[in-house]
Amino acid sequence: MARGKKLIAGNWKMNGLRADGLALAEAVAARAKAGAPRCDLLVCPPATIAAAVGGALVASGVALGGQDCHAAEKGPCTGDVSAEMLKDAGCAYVIVGHSERRAACGETDAVVNAKVAAAWRAGLIAILCVGETRAEREAGQEVAIVTGQLAGSLPAGATADNLVAAYEPVWAIGTGLTPTLTDIGAIHEAIRRNIPTGTRILYGGSVNPGNAREILSLADVDGALVGGASLKADDFWAIAEACP
Numbered sequence: 001m002a003r004g005k006k007l008i009a010g011n012w013k014m015n016g017l018r019a020d021g022l023a024l025a026e027a028v029a030a031r032a033k034a035g036a037p038r039c040d041l042l043v044c045p046p047a048t049i050a051a052a053v054g055g056a057l058v059a060s061g062v063a064l065g066g067q068d069c070h071a072a073e074k075g076p077c078t079g080d081v082s083a084e085m086l087k088d089a090g091c092a093y094v095i096v097g098h099s100e101r102r103a104a105c106g107e108t109d110a111v112v113n114a115k116v117a118a119a120w121r122a123g124l125i126a127i128l129c130v131g132e133t134r135a136e137r138e139a140g141q142e143v144a145i146v147t148g149q150l151a152g153s154l155p156a157g158a159t160a161d162n163l164v165a166a167y168e169p170v171w172a173i174g175t176g177l178t179p180t181l182t183d184i185g186a187i188h189e190a191i192r193r194n195i196p197t198g199t200r201i202l203y204g205g206s207v208n209p210g211n212a213r214e215i216l217s218l219a220d221v222d223g224a225l226v227g228g229a230s231l232k233a234d235d236f237w238a239i240a241e242a243c244p
């Protein structure tokens with residue numbers, strides 16, 4: 001049901017003080033308003049400025065998302081942000097299981113699974129990230145790793161309307177490297193077999209205005225999760241414009 005228009009999602013990561021974030025959000029919003037995008041657009045800013053930048057974005061039809069959430073609704077979790085708090089700040093989506101968190105914060109599939117459930121509890125759409133490391137790909141384990149992460153990280157109750165899957169090979173994030181189109185297509189096909197019919201699958205990892213068109217033209221690629229290139233409104237918009 002959710003499949004149809006592609007989804008171009010920007011993950012600002014830990015970038016953006018209020019003034020920069022507002023300027024970037026306003027630039028994205030202005031393009032979205034003027035350009036009648038063929039895709040759905042989503043921006044995931046740092047939680048500290050989500051509310052501040054959300055107004056301009058949402059008014060222009062660009063959805064707002066969080067970059068992570070805690071599994072609990074509230075409580076003694078110093079420094080964390082709950083899915084309910086993101087919802088309250090105007091978010092419609094939350095990224096969970098990003099490889100930077102799996103690696104740097106030790107998030108296991110079980111932890112990510114609880115975060116997906118938390119997103120749903122709060123009424124958010126979970127963007128569940130999976131992806132293999134360079135060593136795992138070199139060992140030919142990429143399909144097993146990705147389907148294993150999906151099996152472990154996805155609670156019962158997924159639908160095409162509450163879930164977006166994101167294939168993000170760890171070695172392609174922020175490196176300028178991307179898998180071949182054949183490899184992207186093969187993993188997306190494998191993911192497709194393990195999620196509800198119609199669920200969008202994004203590709204993420206060094207998507208830029210130069211490679212977006214060919215990646216987004218693949219049948220099983222329903223959009224992109226964009227890091228570095230989402231920090232420049234022109235580049236982010238060029239990726240949106242590359243949607244067929």
Ligand code: PGA
Nearest residue numbers: 173174205206226227228
């Ligand atoms: P990148 O990041 O586009 O900078 O490679 C993608 C991501 O981590 O979501």
